[in-house]
Amino acid sequence: MISLIIAFSSIGSGGTGVTGSTVAREPLPKGSVSETGYYTDEVNWIGNTTTLTSGLKYFYDKTGVQPYVYITDTVNGSHYPTYDELQAYADSLYNQLFTDEAHLLLVFFEYTPSDYMDYYVTGTQAKTVVDSEAGDILLDYIDRNYYNSGLTDEEMFSNSFHDAADRMMEVTKSPWITVFVIFGALAVLIILFAWWAHAKKQKNLEAQHTEQILNTPLQKFSDSEAEDLAKKYDTPQKDEENQ
Missing domain, CATH: 3.10.310.50 (Diaminopimelate Epimerase; Chain A, domain 1)
Incomplete structure (x- = not known):
């Protein structure tokens, strides 16, 4: 009983x-x-x-x-x-x-x-x-x-x-777990996007800087700067002529 x-x-x-x-x-x-x-x-x-x-x-x-x-x-x-x-x-x-x-x-x-x-x-x-x-x-x-x-x-x-x-008969899953997973994934995406955007910006700045240097007449640089630039960009050509 x-x-x-x-x-x-x-x-x-x-x-x-x-x-x-x-x-x-x-x-x-x-x-x-x-x-x-x-x-x-x-x-x-x-x-x-x-x-x-x-x-x-x-x-x-x-x-x-x-x-x-x-x-x-x-x-x-x-x-x-x-x-x-x-x-x-x-x-x-x-x-x-x-x-x-x-x-x-x-x-x-x-x-x-x-x-x-x-x-x-x-x-x-x-x-x-x-x-x-x-x-x-x-x-x-x-x-x-x-x-x-x-x-x-x-x-x-x-x-x-x-x-x-x-x-x-089943353990109820907390809806907050899904929320945290979604927010975590979004946070990773935001970080990756920010890193990519920063890297792209830096690359563009470097390209602009290089282009600016190449388009600047040597007369605008001081003698030492002009000499350094000349060596920088003439060296590969001279090496090719010597080969």
């Missing part, structure tokens, strides 16, 4: 951020789960079972943890439960529904439209994969998709579990 049950909750907020994954996780080994169904719908939200379960089955395949969604608008007969009551209800449901420690139970409560609460509960074995960070990832996707009016109820749950599985 379940030696320890871990429970977490969220309240709908409409936020769009999703927690990043900082841990490399390994799925549970096959055979860990005593397989069950995937959901209970007490409010008649689910019309397309295939759409709903496709994401839940993907989560199971990816993590080795079998998810179960329990949709309700009452907790022990009340439409206005407290968080503590919802958590106690979820803990009790886990023990009623499962005989292993490898399930994840999501209890999704909504009585007033656009106002929901949810709790997820994991057995101790499932907790080795769906830790608190991974659980936050799942709750973040549910919260984001819940407020996406373009999704059906089935798609909201299915997409949330599908995307959460992908994210939690």
Whole structure:
């Protein structure tokens, strides 16, 4: 039976951020789960079972943890439960529904439209994969998709579990790494361009200086300068005549 049950909750907020994954996780080994169904719908939200379960089955395949969604608008007969009551209800449901420690139970409560609460509960074995960070990832996707009016109820749950599985099973790469790489590459290009431009400028200056010297009449130089220039430019010609 379940030696320890871990429970977490969220309240709908409409936020769009999703927690990043900082841990490399390994799925549970096959055979860990005593397989069950995937959901209970007490409010008649689910019309397309295939759409709903496709994401839940993907989560199971990816993590080795079998998810179960329990949709309700009452907790022990009340439409206005407290968080503590919802958590106690979820803990009790886990023990009623499962005989292993490898399930994840999501209890999704909504009585007033656009106002929901949810709790997820994991057995101790499932907790080795769906830790608190991974659980936050799942709750973040549910919260984001819940407020996406373009999704059906089935798609909201299915997409949330599908995307959460992908994210939690890989370490999220920081976007700043890409930014730093791009800026680093740009900095190298700027340095190379500056060096090339400086070298080209120096070469042009030297060429202009040489041309200026060659076009300057010897009379404008002092005797010593004229003699040096004459030697500089006459020496190769004399060497050729001597050969």
